[in-house]
Amino acid sequence: MFRLSPLRLRTFRRCRLRYKYQYVDRLPARPTxxxxxxxxxxxxxxxxxxxxxxxxxxxxxxxxxxxxxxxxxxxxxxxxxxxxxxxxxxxxxxxxxxxxHDLLAQPLALESYCQVPVSDRVALVGRIDRVDEEPDAALHVIDYKTGARPPEVDVEQLRLYAIMVERKLSRPLRRGSYFYLEEGDVWSIHPTREELETTLAQALAAAEEMAAERDYPATIGRHCAACPYLASCAQRDQIAQLPARGGEGW
Ligand code: SF4
The missing domain is CATH 1.10.10 (Arc Repressor Mutant, subunit A)
Known part of the structure; x- marks a missing residue:
């Protein structure tokens, strides 16, 4: 069974060389x-x-x-x-x-590990920070973000969490939210059935691409500053030539 997590998907889309280091070669990462x-x-x-x-x-x-x-x-x-x-x-x-936030909240699940088969060959996997219950018993999946809020929010991660939680708990999900702790913002979605089906189809197509990938090209960008493989990356010399970016460690 191919274990597909939102992080794995994001890594593959952002830099296939990092994907190779992390999921193919399984090199130890150096946490920032x-x-x-x-x-x-x-x-x-x-x-x-x-x-x-x-x-x-x-x-x-x-x-x-x-x-x-x-x-x-x-x-x-x-x-x-x-x-x-x-x-x-x-x-x-x-x-x-x-x-x-409500300190008296009583979540249904905390740091719950999910592994949910979504095809004959692929299972969605992930550890979900928190699942709350809405007043009408619908589910609310919550992901805490402790870094700076990115320019583009990762909607796909919340939708994949929604699919996992609904299937694991066999209950409908009303809302998915990122709690941005640095800014104090909450960003939420109310995913429709069609959106969840589209996201799942895209994730399954990406899993096929992962299985077929052989070259693993690097994608260099500002995300390299937070890459746990930066110190040993084959592209490190090229990355070092980039203009310094304040606060990003380059
Ligand atoms: S440092 Fe950049 S180019 Fe190298 S693996 Fe990480 S994300 Fe990819």
Whole structure:
């Protein structure tokens, strides 16, 4: 069974060389500081909603959970000044979250792993941050984003999550949302049946392309700054010739 995740699909579309490193050669990735901090924030939110009783939920309890987790991974975040900057940024995201969202929410699922067959040869897979229940019992799938909001929102990921959640829980989905914790924005879709069918057909076509790919050409761009294979990329010399871009690590 070919295991197709939204990340795998996005990686294939963005840079086939990275796809080769990650999914064909299975080279170990070097997580960026953003990846490390993002994982800590996700873990803090998971534990808060999974384990903290309703009467103990508040902003301070949420940031205390971040504190407890921080010590385990902080050594991976560069110099003391860089660590401090990342720490402040992570705490700000969680404080903003606690002001904007319902801390008494009781999600149906948290960091739920889904593997859903969608054809004879392909299964959609993914770990979904959170699934809530709307007042009328329809489902709401939520994905936390801890990086800066991209110019183009990845609608496909939310639609694929919608397909997975509906099939796994055998209930209709009303809404899919990205919670952008850095900006404090929420971006939502209300996918129609036709949109979900179109997205699934496109994903299955992409899976065929992945299976047939042999050349894995590189696509160089600003996304290289966040690529976990940048340090060992065969195109690194060419990437180094690009004009420096402030704040992107080039
Ligand atoms: S650094 Fe850029 S070109 Fe190299 S694998 Fe990553 S995304 Fe592709």
């Amino acid at each position: 500081s953003q990846d490390v901090v993002g994982a800590l924030i996700h873990a803090a939110l998971h534990d808060f909603f999974a384990y903290v009783p309703l009467h103990e939920r508040d902003e301070e309890r949420l940031t205390t959970i971040l504190d407890e987790k921080w010590q385990a991974l902080v050594f991976r975040l560069g110099s003391p000044a860089e660590r401090q900057a990342w720490r402040e940024r992570a705490e700000e995201q969680l404080r903003r979250f606690s002001h904007q």
